[in-house]
Each structure stands twice: as C-alpha cells, then as structure tokens.
Amino acid sequence: MRKSLRYVLLACEPRGNADAVERLVQAASEAQADAVAVVGDLTGPNPTAETLARLFKILGSADLPTFHVPGPDDAPIVDYLREAYNVELVYPYMHGVHGTFAFGPGHVVFAGMGGEIVDEARRDREEVARLRYEAWEAEYRLKVLHELKDYLRVFLFTTPPYHRGMERGASQELAQLIKTHNPQLVVVRTPDFQQEWLGTSHVVGPGFLMEGKAARFDFRERRAEPLHLS
Secondary structure (H helix, E strand, C coil): CCCCCCCEEEEEECCCCCHHHHHHHHHHHHCCCCEEECCCCCCCCCCCHHHHHHHHHHHCCCCCEEEEECCCCCHHHHHHHHHHHHHHHHHEEEEEEEEEEEECCCCEEEECCCCCEEEECCCCEEECCCEEEHHHHHHHHHHHHHHHHEEEEEEEECCEEECCHHHCCCEEHHHHHHHHHHHCCEEEECCCEEEEEEECCCEEECEEEHHHHHEEECCCCCCCEEECCC
C-alpha cells in the first residue's frame, strides 16, 4: 500500500455498467489516484452476485486501495457481503466499508454506511428486498472511530447529509454524525457533480458513473474537481 494519500478518485452509481467501471480504472492512472472510493448502487436493476463479482474484479485490476459501500438496490445484503469478502481474498487492497472501516494510505481511515439511511423510526430496517437503515445504526456502527482520534477520516455514504443543495432524500441525523466526527472528505451519491462544506468536512457527490461522471479529490489542497470519462 502506498505510504501517502493525495488524490482520491470518486465515483457513484456504476449500476452494473462494466464499461463505465473499466473507464474509471483507466482514469485512476491518468488522474494519479492514490485510492478509489465508490458509493451507491453497484449493480443494475436486477442485481446478481455474478454482476457484483465482475465489477469487483474490474475495480481490483486498478491495483489501488479501493473502498466501497452498496446502494439501496444492492440487495440482498448477503450477496454483497459474500462477494466483497471473496474479492478481498484475491485483491487485499479492496475494502468494503459498509458499517465498518479500513485503513487507507497514510494516516487515513475510510469508513461508511451504504444503503438508504433514514431518520424516521417508523420506516423498517430492510436488507433483503432493499438496503435501508435508520440513522442511529450508522452512528452505532461507526462509534469505533472515537478510538481512532489520531487518524484523518474519509466517509462513504450513499445517502447525502441534509445541507443546502443536498436536501432531497438527505438525512439530518447523518449531517450531525458528520459534524461529530469531522471527516476531511465525505463521498455521497448525486446525479451530477456537487460539493458542499458541512462544517469542516468537504462533502462531494461525483455524479453518476454510468453516465461517464466521476471526480478527483485533492487531499492536500482540500478541493474537488469533476471528471468526464470518455
């Protein structure tokens, strides 16, 4: 694993598009990426374990530390977890951080929670037909980060935090969680490139990968720029 982290390549919503993921891998080299972060629906409207395995294999070919969380449609969760585990046996620098964390290059920890995160307690938790979690579960799963205070942090969420231009489908409790942990970067799902400051955290939505959109984040300069993948 590389010893420092400057450029992180960001992507969301591959939705089973293997060609788009291959273009992302190619862009990783061109963008001098030190790591890759992918959030949102990895598979298409009819998710299968085979599709997940194929996309993970392509991502693994980048030969870079890669961190990912699933989207709401990447159900059932058992398929995602099984394939994420299997790919890490072959590509140990691949890291699923759904409800957990992994160490990245340098003194940086990547953590996240995939699926749809909702604030309303009346909406049931779901992991079979759809991935949906209440915000308190994300907070509980990530409380271990309080023990890693010396590490810089990158968060991966499919659901954006509620803040200015990110109101639709966003979570107010997730925004509070981010303010509690103060990560340097938060990667979320947005259709087009979008960035906001939430306290001291840079929140970036790279745009849908299936439409040829991605982004690069400069960890040293704390700035993001959109990429258009041909």
